[in-house]
Amino acid sequence: MPKKKQPTLRRANTNRTHSRTPQEDSKSARQQRTYTLADYRLEKPSFELRQVRVGDTVRYEVSGNLSGPAPPIRDSKYLRKQQCIEIYRWMLLNRKMEAALENLYKQGKVVGGVYFGLGQAACSCASAYALRPDEWLGPLIRNQGSLLVRGFSASDILMQYMAKAGSPTNGRDASSHFGDIQNRNVVAPISTLGDLIPVLAGVALGARLQGRNIAVMTYIGDGGQSTGVTYEGLNFAAVQNLGLVLFVENNLWGYSTPADMQFCVKDLAERAIAYGIPGIIVDGTDPCQVYDAAHEACQRARRGEGPTLIEAKMMRMKGHAIHDAAEYVPKALFEYWKKRDPIARFEDYLVRQKKWLTNQENEKLIGAVESELEVQREIAVASPMPAPESAAGGAYCETPCHEIRPKYAMPKCRIKKSLSLKQKETAVHLK
Numbered sequence: 001m002p003k004k005k006q007p008t009l010r011r012a013n014t015n016r017t018h019s020r021t022p023q024e025d026s027k028s029a030r031q032q033r034t035y036t037l038a039d040y041r042l043e044k045p046s047f048e049l050r051q052v053r054v055g056d057t058v059r060y061e062v063s064g065n066l067s068g069p070a071p072p073i074r075d076s077k078y079l080r081k082q083q084c085i086e087i088y089r090w091m092l093l094n095r096k097m098e099a100a101l102e103n104l105y106k107q108g109k110v111v112g113g114v115y116f117g118l119g120q121a122a123c124s125c126a127s128a129y130a131l132r133p134d135e136w137l138g139p140l141i142r143n144q145g146s147l148l149v150r151g152f153s154a155s156d157i158l159m160q161y162m163a164k165a166g167s168p169t170n171g172r173d174a175s176s177h178f179g180d181i182q183n184r185n186v187v188a189p190i191s192t193l194g195d196l197i198p199v200l201a202g203v204a205l206g207a208r209l210q211g212r213n214i215a216v217m218t219y220i221g222d223g224g225q226s227t228g229v230t231y232e233g234l235n236f237a238a239v240q241n242l243g244l245v246l247f248v249e250n251n252l253w254g255y256s257t258p259a260d261m262q263f264c265v266k267d268l269a270e271r272a273i274a275y276g277i278p279g280i281i282v283d284g285t286d287p288c289q290v291y292d293a294a295h296e297a298c299q300r301a302r303r304g305e306g307p308t309l310i311e312a313k314m315m316r317m318k319g320h321a322i323h324d325a326a327e328y329v330p331k332a333l334f335e336y337w338k339k340r341d342p343i344a345r346f347e348d349y350l351v352r353q354k355k356w357l358t359n360q361e362n363e364k365l366i367g368a369v370e371s372e373l374e375v376q377r378e379i380a381v382a383s384p385m386p387a388p389e390s391a392a393g394g395a396y397c398e399t400p401c402h403e404i405r406p407k408y409a410m411p412k413c414r415i416k417k418s419l420s421l422k423q424k425e426t427a428v429h430l431k
């Protein structure tokens with residue numbers, strides 16, 4: 001039997017003494033990989049945090065350029081005047097509802113802790129605004145603005161925090177662990193950070209099997225993005241070309257750990273390269289940038305082209321939760337981001353720059369949001385606590401209560417045999 005020819009292994013010449021030929025240079029240039037990350041920001045903050053030990057305690061010091069003026073809002077490529085005003089309104093409601101929540105907590109009416117999204121309203125509201133009603137959202141605990149955009153009322157959120165009988169979980173769960181899979185297509189937040197990612201990828205896969213490519217959106221923090229399940233979920237979405245839109249909310253802190261001590265990459269969007277998907281950077285305090293990136297990612301998702309990772313850079317303007325005074329955050333950092341307040345800057349953009357709202361119209365709009373919130377607050381405060389004997393009931397519903405049916409019924413997908421593997425992955429063929 002003829003001897004099988006062994007493949008020859010070519011070794012790199014480690015003792016090379018001659019310089020590289022032009023042919024070698026061009027070959028190496030061809031092999032070199034370059035990646036680009038779209039960056040929508042009009043300002044690239046540059047400062048560093050340093051941990052300083054003082055006796056048994058540590059504190060953080062910030063250095064860098066913290067005195068520059070706040071950047072302007074970037075004109076949206078897609079939003080029209082009325083849509084900008086609508087997003088501004090959601091952002092106002094988001095903030096005012098959180099202020100009401102803080103007061104209710106101080107009055108002893110809240111059961112458990114309260115988590116705020118102060119400084120993050122543009123990211124929550126403008127991202128959720130990019131989804132269609134039939135698409136899906138999986139918010140995190142700070143994305144209360146996203147819940148409002150998806151159709152929950154402020155009283156739902158206030159009642160949930162007060163554990164009222166009429167709250168979405170009938171008073172059996174505090175904070176934001178609620179969703180609505182029947183009408184609003186909202187998956188309840190999962191506290192185990194990262195777990196929403198494979199769940200939402202699964203929702204997109206389910207829709208694909210029904211013959212539709214849809215956008216599904218969820219969020220992960222700068223801390224949570226280091227979990228294993230984030231990698232697994234996003235990688236799965238990438239290889240299956242699922243329409244996941246993942247916002248990495250880089251608010252510079254994970255509890256009391258600064259972002260500088262959590263990862264070595266310069267921008268978290270760089271991690272997209274490792275999944276083979278687009279990575280985008282936006283200023284998370286600019287609703288137009290957030291919307292544009294979200295809209296483009298949703299369009300990609302709807303075309304069956306797979307997931308997008310969007311890093312939204314901003315700052316958590318309060319402690320981790322209401323019990324945390326955030327004394328570890330250098331005051332200069334709060335001052336810097338206060339000048340970049342998303343609502344004040346968007347208001348300035350709409351009223352003074354674009355002149356899409358007169359001062360009078362703006363005041364009227366703010367007044368209307370305040371009145372709406374006051375009505376919602378009163379409904380929430382006046383509603384009853386659950387009956388003690390109901391304590392052993394289910395958090396979401398009683399069993400048997402209603403039949404939980406699959407949203408889109410059985411798969412309708414037919415894949416043509418003649419398609420290439422890549423085409424088969426994204427193909428949507430209705431019967």
Ligand SMILES: Cc1ncc(C[n+]2csc(CCOP(=O)(O)OP(=O)(O)O)c2C)c(N)n1
Pocket residue numbers: 142191192193194220221222223224225227251253254255316320
């Ligand atoms: C898998 C997992 N590990 C740890 C925690 C505890 N934990 C809750 S919130 C939090 C910090 C999260 O920081 P980040 O992801 O940056 O979100 P942020 O609070 O800044 O919005 C941690 C560690 C958790 N909920 N899940």
Ligand SMILES: [Mg+2]
Pocket residue numbers: 221222223249250251252253254255316
């Ligand atoms: Mg964080």
